[in-house]
Amino acid sequence: MGAGKSSLVLRFVKGQFFDYQESTIGAAFLTKTMPEQHVKFEIWDTAGQERYHSLAPMYYRGAAAAVIVYDITNQDSFTKAKNWVKELQRQGNPNMLMALAGNKADLADSRAVTKEEASAYAEENGLAFCETSAKTNVNVLEVFTDLATRLPRPSAPQPQSTSGITLTEQPPASARKSGCCS
Numbered sequence: 522m523g524a525g526k527s528s529l530v531l532r533f534v535k536g537q538f539f540d541y542q543e544s545t546i547g548a549a550f551l552t553k554t555m556p557e558q559h560v561k562f563e564i565w566d567t568a569g570q571e572r573y574h575s576l577a578p579m580y581y582r583g584a585a586a587a588v589i590v591y592d593i594t595n596q597d598s599f600t601k602a603k604n605w606v607k608e609l610q611r612q613g614n615p616n617m618l619m620a621l622a623g624n625k626a627d628l629a630d631s632r633a634v635t636k637e638e639a640s641a642y643a644e645e646n647g648l649a650f651c652e653t654s655a656k657t658n659v660n661v662l663e664v665f666t667d668l669a670t671r672l673p674r675p676s677a678p679q680p681q682s683t684s685g686i687t688l689t690e691q692p693p694a695s696a697r698k699s700g701c702c703s
């Protein structure tokens with residue numbers, strides 16, 4: 522709660538930022554097309570307040586990607602982000618791409634979570650990692666562009682193979698290296 526999920530999405534989708542962003546109730550839905558990547562993001566911005574936790578599976582089940590956001594000035598938000606990663610690993614779509622965003626990078630003077638700690642955790646868990654600032658617009662586009670380039674594309678129908686070898690256009694998403702800023 523308060524890590525900046527809505528602010529990151531609003532920055533990415535509309536290029537806006539509000540110092541007094543209202544806490545999300547339930548969830549908000551936004552879309553953004555990235556023509557160069559041939560991707561249309563359909564984004565569920567979930568509510569961080571604990572009372573909405575039980576709604577979350579409705580939004581992440583079937584999702585192709587998830588961005589888990591914590592606030593670099595708040596150690597507890599990092600702990601909670603790790604719990605969300607665990608939940609998504611257990612209950613989310615097994616092919617889901619995940620990115621960890623350490624938000625409020627503009628408040629580095631009040632930092633409570635080191636970049637090294639978060640980066641090591643992300644690496645261990647196969648997550649892309651970036652420190653972001655929705656306020657100063659740092660690395661926001663990068664997080665989404667990285668996901669967009671790694672999302673699996675529907676492959677063109679293949680001619681019937683007689684040799685038993687199946688040809689695919691791209692390696693699976695997990696085999697493609699994350700290009701996010703870690």
Ligand SMILES: Nc1nc2c(ncn2[C@@H]2O[C@H](COP(=O)(O)OP(=O)(O)OP(=O)(O)O)[C@@H](O)[C@H]2O)c(=O)[nH]1
Nearest residue numbers: 523524525526527528540544545569625654655656
């Ligand atoms: N300094 C700074 N403040 C930020 C940043 N991103 C968000 N904020 C502020 O942090 C507060 C919470 O931001 P939200 O975007 O509402 O956070 P949230 O994670 O969506 O919160 P919930 O909807 O309650 O889960 C707001 O006052 C924002 O203005 C950032 O990058 N830097």
